[in-house]
Every structure is written in structure tokens, then in C-alpha cells.
Amino acid sequence: MAASKPRVKVPKSASAGEVITIKTLISHDMESGQRKDKEGKLIPRKIINKFACEFNGQPVFSCDIDPAISANPYFEFTAKVAESGTFKFTWVDDDGTVSTAENPIEVK
Amino acid sequence: MMLTRRSALALSAGASAFAFAGMTGIAFASPEDTKAMMMEFTGGKEPATGTITLNAPEIAENGNTVPISVSVESPMTAESYVESVVLYAEGNPNPAVATFHFTPMSGEASATTRMRLAKTQNVVAVAKMNDGSVFIDTKQVKVTIGGCGG
Numbered sequence: 001m002a003a004s005k006p007r008v009k010v011p012k013s014a015s016a017g018e019v020i021t022i023k024t025l026i027s028h029d030m031e032s033g034q035r036k037d038k039e040g041k042l043i044p045r046k047i048i049n050k051f052a053c054e055f056n057g058q059p060v061f062s063c064d065i066d067p068a069i070s071a072n073p074y075f076e077f078t079a080k081v082a083e084s085g086t087f088k089f090t091w092v093d094d095d096g097t098v099s100t101a102e103n104p105i106e107v108k
Numbered sequence: 109m110m111l112t113r114r115s116a117l118a119l120s121a122g123a124s125a126f127a128f129a130g131m132t133g134i135a136f137a138s139p140e141d142t143k144a145m146m147m148e149f150t151g152g153k154e155p156a157t158g159t160i161t162l163n164a165p166e167i168a169e170n171g172n173t174v175p176i177s178v179s180v181e182s183p184m185t186a187e188s189y190v191e192s193v194v195l196y197a198e199g200n201p202n203p204a205v206a207t208f209h210f211t212p213m214s215g216e217a218s219a220t221t222r223m224r225l226a227k228t229q230n231v232v233a234v235a236k237m238n239d240g241s242v243f244i245d246t247k248q249v250k251v252t253i254g255g256c257g258g
Binding site for chain 1: 172173177184197200201202204205206207208209210211212213214215216218219220221222223224225255
């Protein structure tokens with residue numbers, strides 16, 4: 001499968017102390033390890049097992065993921081912003097591949 | 109052993125349950141497994157109800173992607189915040205779904221995601237606060253088409 005492409009929605013600006021909603025989505029099959037191929041053999045598990053969001057280097061939200069999360073894992077969560085800065089998002093695949101995305105936000 | 113009617117029934121029920129599991133090739137978890145995992149998470153504490161709200165559809169047509177959201181009432185300050193929320197699906201092959209970790213920077217302890225459900229079952233959300241107290245909410249979701257593709 002081609003490299004997973006993350007999509008992130010963060011407001012461009014916010015007022016200081018505002019709680020904003022962040023939406024993230026990454027394309028990934030999230031192969032559960034339960035399915036079988038045409039020959040009846042189990043398809044090995046391959047999922048995104050960790051997602052994390054940081055703001056200016058400080059952890060905001062993270063998630064340990066099990067195979068019960070749907071394909072193309074979607075997460076919506078909140079963050080409180082006190083200053084302008086950058087949100088950094090990381091997704092970790094079972095095979096060790098790390099996908100990242102960065103989104104700046106301006107606080108007025 | 110005397111084979112009474114009662115024990116004969118119990119035996120055949122056990123045998124058919126075993127045959128069913130062998131046929132599908134997928135061992136489903138039980139509410140007891142979920143309970144055991146939950147107790148490990150809470151450190152043996154019995155969670156209280158309230159404070160946490162789990163939102164799930166009553167009927168999910170497609171078990172492959174069931175929208176689910178969870179929110180916990182908390183001031184989310186450095187003194188008092190929600191540390192983590194864990195989701196379990198009692199009837200999936202593996203009850204673990206996901207664990208959310210919050211920080212005071214989250215602002216609110218709420219998150220939404222999409223999950224897989226193999227069959228009609230209870231979904232359980234357990235929240236752990238930074239002071240160690242634990243809260244639980246349970247919702248039954250009816251699933252029309254299972255989402256584990258056997």
C-alpha cells in the first residue's frame with residue numbers, strides 16, 4: 001500500500017484560552033489479523049497502533065489503538081490553546097513507519 | 109456417572125457451543141474477559157457510573173465503521189483532569205478497542221472515533237482520573253452486518 005496520507009483539520013486562528021476541535025484522518029487498511037485471504041490463510045495484522053498530538057512539544061492527546069478501530073482511522077478531540085504555535089501529529093504503524101503532519105495556529 | 113436429564117442437556121449445550129466456535133474459527137471474547145481487562149486498567153477498583161458519557165448509535169447497519177464518541181465531565185486543570193479513557197467491545201474477538209490519553213492541555217476530555225463491531229454487543233467506556241477514581245458507561249449497539257470479515 002502506498003504511504004499513508006494524513007489529513008488534519010485545525011482552525012487557522014483562535015482566541016487565547018479557547019478550546020478548539022481537531023479532526024484527523026489517515027488512509028490505512030487497518031488489517032485486523034482476523035481476516036482470511038482466498039486460500040484461507042490469515043492475513044497478518046497491520047494497523048496503526050499509536051496516534052499522538054503535541055502542541056509546541058507538549059503532549060495534548062494520544063491514543064493506543066487496537067485492531068477494533070475502523071480502516072482509515074479517524075480521531076476528533078479538543079485542545080486548549082494559550083499561544084500561537086504548531087500542532088504536530090504522529091501516527092505509528094505496526095511495521096515502524098511513522099507518518100507525521102504539522103499544522104500551525106495563530107492565537108489573537 | 110449417572111446421566112440425568114439435566115446433565116445431558118448441559119453436556120449437549122457445551123458440545124454445540126464448542127462446535128460453533130470451531131466452525132467460525134474466531135473465538136469471541138466474553139464479558140468476563142472484558143471485566144478482567146477493565147480490572148487491570150482500574151487497578152482492581154469497581155468503577156462508578158456517571159461523569160462519563162458514551163455516545164454510540166443504537167443500531168449500526170455496518171459493523172465495519174461505527175461512530176462512537178466519549179466525553180467526561182472534568183475541569184481539566186493541572187490539579188484535576190482525566191488521565192485516560194479506555195474503550196472495550198465485549199463481543200469482539202479482542203475486547204480492546206482503544207485507549208485515549210488526555211492532558212490538561214486537551215481542554216475537554218472528549219474524543220470521537222470509528223470502530224469495528226463483530227456483532228450486537230455492549231460497548232464499555234471506562235475513565236480514569238488523575239486522582240485514581242474510575243467511572244464507567246455502557247451502551248448496547250445492535251449490529252446488522254458484522255465488521256470483522258471472517
